[in-house]
Amino acid sequence: MTEPRIGVVGIPGKWSTEILADALEQRTGFRLVIDMAGVILDLNGPRLMYHGVDLCRLDGLAVKKISAEYSPNMIDRLELLRIAGRAGVRVFSGVERMIRLVDRLSCTITLANAGIPMPDTCVTEDVDAALDAVQRYGSAVFKPLFSTKARGMCVLDADTDVADLRARVEAFRRDNPMMYIQRRLELPGRDLGMVFLAGRYLCTYARVSRGDAWNTTIHSGGRYAACSPSDDLVALGERAQAPFGMDFTTVDIAESADGPVVFEISAFGGFRGALEGCGVDAAAAYAEHAIKEVSGR
Numbered sequence: 001m002t003e004p005r006i007g008v009v010g011i012p013g014k015w016s017t018e019i020l021a022d023a024l025e026q027r028t029g030f031r032l033v034i035d036m037a038g039v040i041l042d043l044n045g046p047r048l049m050y051h052g053v054d055l056c057r058l059d060g061l062a063v064k065k066i067s068a069e070y071s072p073n074m075i076d077r078l079e080l081l082r083i084a085g086r087a088g089v090r091v092f093s094g095v096e097r098m099i100r101l102v103d104r105l106s107c108t109i110t111l112a113n114a115g116i117p118m119p120d121t122c123v124t125e126d127v128d129a130a131l132d133a134v135q136r137y138g139s140a141v142f143k144p145l146f147s148t149k150a151r152g153m154c155v156l157d158a159d160t161d162v163a164d165l166r167a168r169v170e171a172f173r174r175d176n177p178m179m180y181i182q183r184r185l186e187l188p189g190r191d192l193g194m195v196f197l198a199g200r201y202l203c204t205y206a207r208v209s210r211g212d213a214w215n216t217t218i219h220s221g222g223r224y225a226a227c228s229p230s231d232d233l234v235a236l237g238e239r240a241q242a243p244f245g246m247d248f249t250t251v252d253i254a255e256s257a258d259g260p261v262v263f264e265i266s267a268f269g270g271f272r273g274a275l276e277g278c279g280v281d282a283a284a285a286y287a288e289h290a291i292k293e294v295s296g297r
Contacts, residue, residue: 008021009064010034020271039077062286062290094245101244104145123181142156143181195270233255
């Protein structure tokens, strides 16, 4: 049997992209890392070309990263991959599914409709309504709709001078017309990344914050640690990721004083937390899943 040809859409040279490409190459002998900035769509074919390779002729495409920065442009890049999907290429985790997750608001509404507990949240374009939310929450996190690792987020407190608070809200709104605002929770210095492969639970790692950081992201100095969640917490993670039908994803969960809450579901998932926090080679597991899916093994 001919080994399947599965390309990796990601950022060339980045660890998570390369480790997935390594895992696929070790099992199939084929390696192709695809930077979407170099992809050309020719609808006359149709052909989806990258450095002389027609992606529509591959067996699969595993999307590890669609862009270095989160922005609406990510959706345009994902849309291009629909051409490959229409040609019979298996795209992991499915273009429409990933599109629902790269936009924070789309993810939140799906979670809310599924009855998943989340922090108190207000979404509005109205500055006065945003100011009211800050007053009600006491302390609020303003989040761009397209961001990762807390980039572009800011914390605003109700005890800030009124004029200064309004100015800061207006400044955020200039770059983010639809303002996504969540109550800032008092957390035990960590939150959790719960990893799932095709709906099957793999492991949970903790992100532990640096003492002076308000968030736990590695970008802000946090570190990964092992975690053994309760059965109830795993069940919450399973319920949270189920509506999205992802091949590989991470559920961000925090344990607040009022019980566990879900922040978001990742469109692409993470490998480093699973490896460093749990000793689980999620990239290898994902590669084996992709090979099995495209080859019917």
